[in-house]
Amino acid sequence: MNHPLKRHEALKPLSKDHHHGLLLCWKIREGKKRKIATDRIKAYTDFYFNSQLRPHFQFEEEEVFVLLGEDHPMVKHAKAEHQHLERLFKEERNIDRALDQIEKELEAHIRFEERVLFNELQQEVSIEKLENLKNREEEIKTPDPDQWDDKFWLSQE
Numbered sequence: 001m002n003h004p005l006k007r008h009e010a011l012k013p014l015s016k017d018h019h020h021g022l023l024l025c026w027k028i029r030e031g032k033k034r035k036i037a038t039d040r041i042k043a044y045t046d047f048y049f050n051s052q053l054r055p056h057f058q059f060e061e062e063e064v065f066v067l068l069g070e071d072h073p074m075v076k077h078a079k080a081e082h083q084h085l086e087r088l089f090k091e092e093r094n095i096d097r098a099l100d101q102i103e104k105e106l107e108a109h110i111r112f113e114e115r116v117l118f119n120e121l122q123q124e125v126s127i128e129k130l131e132n133l134k135n136r137e138e139e140i141k142t143p144d145p146d147q148w149d150d151k152f153w154l155s156q157e
Helices: 009-033 038-067 073-090 095-124 127-137
Strands: none
Touching: 009 038, 009 095, 009 127, 038 073, 038 095, 038 127, 073 095
């Protein structure tokens, strides 16, 4: 049985971002389960995409994926998923369907990066390059994803 590698310190902040992404998926599910108005959920996902995911995707594409190389199949796969997810977050017509897809596809994407891509990075990239990554990641500051007044996922409406 393959056991996951211990996560390198340089990748832990990205894994923390991924945890928040999984919470976003849960919040969407909770909002739908509680029959919260779609515009309230969409407002939060817009905030989340712009403040959290966009900088996360950019950091991965500019700093992390290049460590494996642009032609690496896993990098191509992850970048294609980033583009697809961005289109879903920007959808303005069929928002209910887009939210359903975001909830499913973002979770699958995060699982892929955590279970497959990050393990590949740790096996193929030198410790020195990963350490360098850690220093650059500390420069990026994003707001707390819970700094949102309308916590519809907790409401009893």
